Amino acid sequence: MSQTSQFCTFYLDKLLFGVELKGVQEVIRSLDMTKVPxxxxxxxxxxxxxxxxxxxxxxxxxxxxxxxxxGMLAMNVVVRSEDGAVSLLVDEIGDVVEVNxxxxxxxxxxxxxxxxxxxxxxHKLKDRLLHVLDTxxxxxxxxxAENASTGR
Amino acid sequence: MxxxxxxxxxxxxxxxxxxxxxxELVGLEKNPHDRDALGSVFRxxxxxxxxxxxxxxxxxEKVAHVGENLLSRLRDGQLTLNPELTTALLGMVDAVRQMxxxxxxxxxxxxxxxxxxxxxxTRLQQDGVSPVKPTKSxxxxxxxxxxxxxxxxxxxxxxxxxxxxxxxxxxxxxxxxRRKGVRLQPAxxxxxxRLSEPPIEEPPPKPGPVRAGExxxxxTDDVLDAQHTxxxxxxxxxxxxxxxxxxxxxxxxxxxxxxxxxxNQLLQISNTVEDASLQAVSQRMNxxxxxxxxxxxxxxxxxxxxIWSQFPRTVRDVALGCGKEVRIExxxxxxxxxKTIIQAIKDPLTHLVRNSVDHGIELPEVRMKAGKERSGRLxxxxxxxxxxxxxxxxxxxxxxxxxxxxxxAIEKAVITAEQAARMSEREIFNLIFLPGFSTAEKVTNxxxxxxxxxxxxxxxxxxxxxxxxxxxxxxxxTVRVKIPLTLAIxxxxxxxxxxxxxxxxxxxxxxxxxxxxxEVAKVIELVHGAPVYRLRGxxxxxxxxxxxxxxxxxxxxxGATDGAVNIVxxxxxxxxxxxxxxxxxxxxxxxVKPLRKQLKLVRTFxxxxxxxxxxxxxxxxxxxxxxxxxxxxxxxxxxxxDKAAESAAAAAEKQTFLLFAGPGDSRMAVPLSxxxxxxxxxxxxVEMSGSQWVTQYRxxxxxxxxxxxxxxxRRHKQRALATPPAPDSPPIQVLVLNHEGRSFGLxxxxxxxxxxxxxxxxxxxxxxSVLYSVxxxxxxxxxxxxxxxxxxxxxxxTPPGLAARAAGGGN
Numbered sequence: 001m002s003q004t005s006q007f008c009t010f011y012l013d014k015l016l017f018g019v020e021l022k023g024v025q026e027v028i029r030s031l032d033m034t035k036v037p038x039x040x041x042x043x044x045x046x047x048x049x050x051x052x053x054x055x056x057x058x059x060x061x062x063x064x065x066x067x068x069x070x071g072m073l074a075m076n077v078v079v080r081s082e083d084g085a086v087s088l089l090v091d092e093i094g095d096v097v098e099v100n101x102x103x104x105x106x107x108x109x110x111x112x113x114x115x116x117x118x119x120x121x122x123h124k125l126k127d128r129l130l131h132v133l134d135t136x137x138x139x140x141x142x143x144x145a146e147n148a149s150t151g152r
Numbered sequence: 153m154x155x156x157x158x159x160x161x162x163x164x165x166x167x168x169x170x171x172x173x174x175x176e177l178v179g180l181e182k183n184p185h186d187r188d189a190l191g192s193v194f195r196x197x198x199x200x201x202x203x204x205x206x207x208x209x210x211x212x213e214k215v216a217h218v219g220e221n222l223l224s225r226l227r228d229g230q231l232t233l234n235p236e237l238t239t240a241l242l243g244m245v246d247a248v249r250q251m252x253x254x255x256x257x258x259x260x261x262x263x264x265x266x267x268x269x270x271x272x273x274t275r276l277q278q279d280g281v282s283p284v285k286p287t288k289s290x291x292x293x294x295x296x297x298x299x300x301x302x303x304x305x306x307x308x309x310x311x312x313x314x315x316x317x318x319x320x321x322x323x324x325x326x327x328x329x330r331r332k333g334v335r336l337q338p339a340x341x342x343x344x345x346r347l348s349e350p351p352i353e354e355p356p357p358k359p360g361p362v363r364a365g366e367x368x369x370x371x372t373d374d375v376l377d378a379q380h381t382x383x384x385x386x387x388x389x390x391x392x393x394x395x396x397x398x399x400x401x402x403x404x405x406x407x408x409x410x411x412x413x414x415x416n417q418l419l420q421i422s423n424t425v426e427d428a429s430l431q432a433v434s435q436r437m438n439x440x441x442x443x444x445x446x447x448x449x450x451x452x453x454x455x456x457x458x459i460w461s462q463f464p465r466t467v468r469d470v471a472l473g474c475g476k477e478v479r480i481e482x483x484x485x486x487x488x489x490x491k492t493i494i495q496a497i498k499d500p501l502t503h504l505v506r507n508s509v510d511h512g513i514e515l516p517e518v519r520m521k522a523g524k525e526r527s528g529r530l531x532x533x534x535x536x537x538x539x540x541x542x543x544x545x546x547x548x549x550x551x552x553x554x555x556x557x558x559x560x561a562i563e564k565a566v567i568t569a570e571q572a573a574r575m576s577e578r579e580i581f582n583l584i585f586l587p588g589f590s591t592a593e594k595v596t597n598x599x600x601x602x603x604x605x606x607x608x609x610x611x612x613x614x615x616x617x618x619x620x621x622x623x624x625x626x627x628x629x630t631v632r633v634k635i636p637l638t639l640a641i642x643x644x645x646x647x648x649x650x651x652x653x654x655x656x657x658x659x660x661x662x663x664x665x666x667x668x669x670x671e672v673a674k675v676i677e678l679v680h681g682a683p684v685y686r687l688r689g690x691x692x693x694x695x696x697x698x699x700x701x702x703x704x705x706x707x708x709x710x711g712a713t714d715g716a717v718n719i720v721x722x723x724x725x726x727x728x729x730x731x732x733x734x735x736x737x738x739x740x741x742x743x744v745k746p747l748r749k750q751l752k753l754v755r756t757f758x759x760x761x762x763x764x765x766x767x768x769x770x771x772x773x774x775x776x777x778x779x780x781x782x783x784x785x786x787x788x789x790x791x792x793x794d795k796a797a798e799s800a801a802a803a804a805e806k807q808t809f810l811l812f813a814g815p816g817d818s819r820m821a822v823p824l825s826x827x828x829x830x831x832x833x834x835x836x837x838v839e840m841s842g843s844q845w846v847t848q849y850r851x852x853x854x855x856x857x858x859x860x861x862x863x864x865x866r867r868h869k870q871r872a873l874a875t876p877p878a879p880d881s882p883p884i885q886v887l888v889l890n891h892e893g894r895s896f897g898l899x900x901x902x903x904x905x906x907x908x909x910x911x912x913x914x915x916x917x918x919x920x921s922v923l924y925s926v927x928x929x930x931x932x933x934x935x936x937x938x939x940x941x942x943x944x945x946x947x948x949x950t951p952p953g954l955a956a957r958a959a960g961g962g963n
Contacts, residue, residue, distance in 0.1 A: 032766075032767055033768075034652060034760075034767060034768040034769065034770065035652060036751055036754065036757070036770060037650075037652075037701035037702055037703055037756070038701060038702065038754050038756055039751055039754050043751060045768075046760055046768040046770070047768065048762050048766055048767065048768050051410045051413065051762065053745045053760045053761075053762065053768055054748075055747075055748045055751060083748055083749040084748060086748070139749075140749075
């Protein structure tokens with residue numbers, strides 16, 4: 001019944017998000033990034049992670065949250081996806097949270113659009129909601145993401 | 153577990169042996185009395201049989217057993233190899249291979265035990281021999297033969313020695329088992345069981361397994377000295393090569409890649425620091441890393457013969473299937489290639505070989521009629537050239553018929569008739585690499601389904617190679633595949649554009665051109681808005697990297713900050729173009745890292761790499777870039793969609809116009825480039841064809857369009873058409889124009905002049921058939937829209953009433 005899982009949490013535009021801890025490779029500060037011209041806008045660029053080239057995905061753009069305020073340096077949450085490591089750019093890193101299965105609830109019907117496919121649901125924490133992110137979906141460059149990127 | 157280790161080892165060894173069997177059997181078919189080869193084939197099957205009995209794969213053992221029996225009769229000269237026997241034996245090899253796959257996947261040798269195959273083999277074995285039942289009493293049969301063999305030459309000695317060593321290997325395995333304390337007893341029982349039942353034809357290997365549990369020394373006593381030495385020699389040979397897992401090599405390669413990067417970084421640092429000892433160390437490091445890189449690359453190299461070795465069998469099967477006779481010849485088997493490339497070209501090459509046999513080489517009768525040898529020749533040739541490997545597959549078959557290909561291409565609407573007429577023979581040949589294009593008269597199960605050649609091309613291009621086809625009708629076809637040696641580390645030119653670095657693979661690089669600031673404006677010319685540069689008299693289309701990549705839009709159009717322009721001349725798919733970049737940095741060996749899925753859609757990049765300073769740089773895909781550049785042609789976009797706001801570059805361009813008088817003393821012009829000739833025709837030469845005025849011109853019928861008729865409104869037009877020129881009126885002035893391959897004459901009142909002008913003051917057109925108005929030589933001039941005129945003329949020709957009236961007026 002009381003199955004717990006651990007989440008690595010982070011903030012995006014004041015919203016609390018979480019990805020399953022076991023899928024997270026590491027969390028690092030902002031790194032030098034190489035832009036990729038002509039790429040979908042959600043791809044911020046490529047970073048060199050100790051000899052491994054990792055694609056950085058701007059989660060703000062991906063989740064349609066509006067641009068990061070100028071001057072704010074993004075943090076990298078490097079997650080393992082089926083296509084190798086991908087870095088998710090987030091505003092700020094939170095704690096590691098252990099949550100119980102019974103606080104989970106799927107997203108409300110009113111959550112629509114491409115964002116819905118990426119948010120599995122929420123955990124009702126004491127003072128706020130923890131959005132559970134599907135990293136696989138977030139890393140996928142679907143056509144929706146391509147289209148969203150045209151408004152660059 | 154050691155058990156699975158043994159099985160694994162058995163599988164690897166058996167696969168290798170089976171490949172050799174394929175080769176040897178096909179070889180034997182041509183030369184059925186080659187006793188050495190027969191002996192070798194026999195031993196191979198024997199070893200497989202013995203080992204799988206030992207490992208408990210009974211079904212596999214059964215199949216190998218009947219094959220072995222048949223082979224033993226062949227070897228003893230009681231039977232002679234013929235195609236039927238070969239096919240049966242190859243069938244057995246396939247069955248064994250199938251079962252090995254099964255073992256690999258499931259650990260078991262599967263449910264099927266191939267009863268028909270075994271029956272067939274048994275039947276064949278009895279054919280032409282006295283009705284002995286060899287399976288039942290093999291020992292009785294074979295003892296004499298084996299004694300006879302004992303007297304045979306060193307070749308056999310060697311064979312035995314080899315068998316012995318394989319026996320020793322078995323023994324070792326058994327020993328391993330014992331050490332582990334695994335049930336040795338049943339295994340031993342199985343071995344001895346095997347011993348009593350199968351033939352004693354090959355005595356030495358048998359003793360091996362029996363003594364599995366005993367000390368080795370007891371055996372050597374009764375073995376000939378010669379055998380002994382041979383055995384030890386084969387052991388030495390074995391020690392020279394070891395089997396290394398591919399994953400180990402891959403890991404090694406990655407590490408070397410990292411080392412190369414670290415070295416690059418170190419070299420950069422040592423160049424900035426004035427320290428003699430650091431420089432000495434980094435220099436040495438540089439040398440070592442380079443050498444290490446080369447050596448590690450070598451471990452991944454494999455001779456192309458590894459994949460060629462299966463072709464004799466492929467060719468035999470395909471040739472037999474379609475009733476042809478084909479000899480296969482190979483040159484340069486030892487040419488080495490990176491493992492990954494070898495894997496990648498295996499299927500394309502197989503396809504090409506099958507294709508050559510299936511519809512390159514003709515049937516024997518056809519060949520005889522054509523005065524060729526009965527059997528066709530298929531030549532595989534591999535060689536290194538300019539850092540690339542060339543592989544040629546040639547046949548002396550029928551060759552490709554250019555005209556038929558051309559026709560077919562037009563039929564299938566792959567190209568238009570005009571394109572076809574303009575294409576060279578070679579371009580036509582290479583059409584067969586297009587998807588859905590097959591020239592086979594009929595579809596066979598081998599080829600001709602229209603898939604294949606395009607897949608060949610894509611697969612080869614995927615690894616950075618090219619395919620080219622040449623053919624002479626009646627003499628044969630040659631397909632040439634060019635591929636890079638390796639994909640992992642490549643030399644590249646590093647350039648900067650828009651502040652970021654990009655790597656360009658050296659293979660597509662032809663040369664570098666630098667234009668100083670003061671000559672830029674003069675030498676970069678525009679062909680209707682498309683920048684070109686005269687490179688040794690030929691126009692080289694120019695592509696701005698920053699524009700293509702949509703980088704920093706505010707960047708100086710010339711590309712460089714100091715006004716000078718760097719042109720990287722590149723080759724993409726037989727075409728050359730100049731890439732203008734901000735800066736040319738250096739050449740560097742870069743480690744290619746593939747792009748992740750998220751960026752696969754971006755065709756412009758082939759991969760990424762880490763530069764000496766640790767930053768990531770993108771590797772340009774030259775072909776992708778070229779395609780992008782020509783798909784989004786600057787000229788077309790601007791001229792068609794954005795007439796009013798012509799770019800500064802296009803506006804500065806000077807054009808040459810032909811001026812002439814239009815109706816009502818207006819001035820009109822056409823670009824000189826659209827004009828073929830100016831002509832004067834006497835009125836009597838103008839004739840009527842249907843509803844169209846025509847004249848005979850250079851052996852052709854040239855349709856005439858009267859400009860006044862086109863421009864005036866409809867009622868005027870009727871009048872104009874209805875009024876034929878009087879026979880004694882002055883000759884008509886005609887502009888002969890070419891549009892999309894068609895010629896037509898435009899009848900004008902008076903030709904005025906040819907002028908060169910910038911034509912940069914423009915306004916929209918005020919009537920149809922006019923593109924826009926422009927100021928040429930201080931006078932407003934209307935520029936004609938030739939396609940529109942043609943359209944109008946065609947439309948006006950269609951209404952029959954009009955035409956009738958026009959014809960009536962003509963009389």
